[in-house]
Amino acid sequence: xxxxxxxxxxxxxxxxxxxxxxxxxxxxxxxxxxxxxxxxxxxxxxxxxxxxxxxxxxxxxxxxxxxxxxxxxxxxxxxxxxxxxxxxxxxxxxxxxxxxxxxxxxxxxxxxxxxx
Amino acid sequence: xxxxxxxxxxxxxxxxxxxxxxxxxxxxxxxxxxxxxxxxxxxxxxxxxxxxxxxxxxxxxxxxxxxxxxxxxxxxxxxxxxxxxxxxxxxxxxxxxxxxxxxxxxxx
Numbered sequence: 044x045x046x047x048x049x050x051x052x053x054x055x056x057x058x059x060x061x062x063x064x065x066x067x068x069x070x071x072x073x074x075x076x077x078x079x080x081x082x083x084x085x086x087x088x089x090x091x092x093x094x095x096x097x098x099x100x101x102x103x104x105x106x107x108x109x110x111x112x113x114x115x116x117x118x119x120x121x122x123x124x125x126x127x128x129x130x131x132x133x134x135x136x137x138x139x140x141x142x143x144x145x146x147x148x149x150x151x152x153x154x155x156x157x158x159x
Numbered sequence: 160x161x162x163x164x165x166x167x168x169x170x171x172x173x174x175x176x177x178x179x180x181x182x183x184x185x186x187x188x189x190x191x192x193x194x195x196x197x198x199x200x201x202x203x204x205x206x207x208x209x210x211x212x213x214x215x216x217x218x219x220x221x222x223x224x225x226x227x228x229x230x231x232x233x234x235x236x237x238x239x240x241x242x243x244x245x246x247x248x249x250x251x252x253x254x255x256x257x258x259x260x261x262x263x264x265x266x267x
Contacts, residue, residue: 047202077254086246087203087257136202138255148255150195150202 045071047139049151056127057159064122064154066137072117073139077148081134093120117142127158163247168262177234179261181247184228190251192223194232196243203246206232237265
């Protein structure tokens with residue numbers, strides 16, 4: 044089956060630093076990848092949609108300059124949380140949609156970010 | 160995308176069938192019904208999806224009513240490892256948007 048990986052699985056950083064999270068589709072090519080954020084006891088919230096080779100589309104209320112998304116290849120998208128603050132601490136999850144198969148999205152295992 | 164309504168929580172005895180309902184009364188003709196689940200601290204796992212016909216795979220069965228306004232996910236023999244939050248999502252071609260889901264607890 045389609046596998047999506049994320050790295051790192053967890054990260055602790057100091058307030059004010061930047062953190063990069065990688066999302067890879069391991070056995071398929073993905074023109075579109077999605078980034079979600081999940082706070083404790085809440086559902087997943089879509090942050091942005093990224094298409095390979097173009098700028099990401101951000102959901103309302105998500106700061107594009109704070110959450111930088113790069114989708115440079117068909118198998119890799121990165122999310123950089125810039126100048127992280129404690130309120131950015133969350134569970135970040137990516138998903139990918141396989142080329143030609145728009146029906147199903149596959150999700151990564153998530154990255155837990157803790158900002159001190 | 161059409162909105163969905165699910166009960167916030169359900170319990171099921173181990174070994175019994177778990178039937179998870181979902182209402183999607185505003186679904187349009189071309190929108191699919193998807194089911195994902197999320198086990199604690201993991202990413203969502205795809206379970207099954209369908210358009211009009213009932214579907215079955217190795218994980219579950221999906222029963223969609225004839226008017227498509229509701230559906231039921233069936234886990235035929237629930238195990239303790241099936242304890243998770245189950246999300247019913249209706250979408251056409253764009254992204255997956257998650258509601259609150261149903262927290263299923265399988266009890267011994």
